[in-house]
Amino acid sequence: MVTEAGGDAREATRARIEAAALELFTRRDFETVTADEVADAAGISRRTFFRHFATKADAVWGDFHAHVVRLDELLAGTDPDQPVLASICAAYVEVNDYAAADLPLLRHRMRLILTEPALQAHSQVRYADVDRVVAEHVARRTGADRHSLVPRLVATATRAAATTAFETWLTGEGSLAEDLHAAFDQLARGFPGLR
């Protein structure tokens, strides 16, 4: 294989795989596309595909770990006077603040993740990291043990809010930030009218 100047050759093939995967998965079903086909489309071997992505599903997620790290940093840097829920909402909005040019890509990606059963299932594993980070933030702010009810519950409930916001964003026309704020607002007010 030709190594194109510098050590970012690996990053380049990774990006090529990612693009090929997203294109194929969007054009057809996720399940009917085999790893071989993605590898072919990306111009690499099946074995190499699984060296870059542990799972077929992982190719859809891009560098999600970087997002989690960023979310963690954002949460750690929030104003202690800001209400906890508001700080989580702000961090979610910030970490999902994509440039306009990247929005179509994000739409494709999220549509896949929220629609395809296999990817829906896989998302649970990825979101576990998010939950851990948020629960630790809540624990820091409240002094509670991070394994106790409130930190865990806030983490899973806010993630539920974020996921639902993504769903409404996909089907609607508003901005993602608006939808996130709307969902968090409902959550923080304890669903007014339903109590």
Next chain:
Amino acid sequence: MVTEAGGDAREATRARIEAAALELFTRRDFETVTADEVADAAGISRRTFFRHFATKADAVWGDFHAHVVRLDELLAGTDPDQPVLASICAAYVEVNDYAAADLPLLRHRMRLILTEPALQAHSQVRYADVDRVVAEHVARRTGADRHSLVPRLVATATRAAATTAFETWLTGEGSLAEDLHAAFDQLARGFPGLR
């Protein structure tokens, strides 16, 4: 195969598979146990295993569909004067009201589902049915479209509460009903102290 008097022979083998699977998965890891091993332990062939359960993971869940149906009926039969969140909480408590003798089994099952990554992932698919049922209930009660923000959000958030309640129940000593009420209470009050 010997057909043991009546048409419930199928149900009997299904129960045998389920017991063998739970026992093996609890004793070792879920992933390291092969479908062949479960089939052997249950005294049937691998092919028959997959006739009773579409997935290795499904053997852990028992007849979950019946639970969803029951939850749906409970929600449909709730008092219209009762607050919506309270009606969902009550339905969750009711559908998880196990006899004391069945609690150890439930603990094993839930520990597996909440601990093993593969089962965590699979749970997302099963819980999608629960979310649909709850969202429809909220839509009925509020008059909102069942695909709009509030019904969806209430469904995912209450499920998050229920899941978290199961986690605290597993690690603590309280009753499941208590933990469910505690989680729903936090949720319905919008997390007092965090706003």
Next chain:
DNA sequence: TGCCCGGTGGCACTGGGTGCCACTAGCGTC
């Protein structure tokens, strides 16, 4: 007896994922 039918077992096949080995290109060292 002949027929249907539900449950079963065996077998071959696809596809995801892994371990192992061999090859190559780049790079520094003597």
Next chain:
DNA sequence: GACGCTAGTGGCACCCAGTGCCACCGGGCA
């Protein structure tokens, strides 16, 4: 220039989940 090192790759064999197909076997029924 020969040497070794390393990162990235390809190929191959293998394991395992899940499926389609066919053959068998038992019980009920005309």
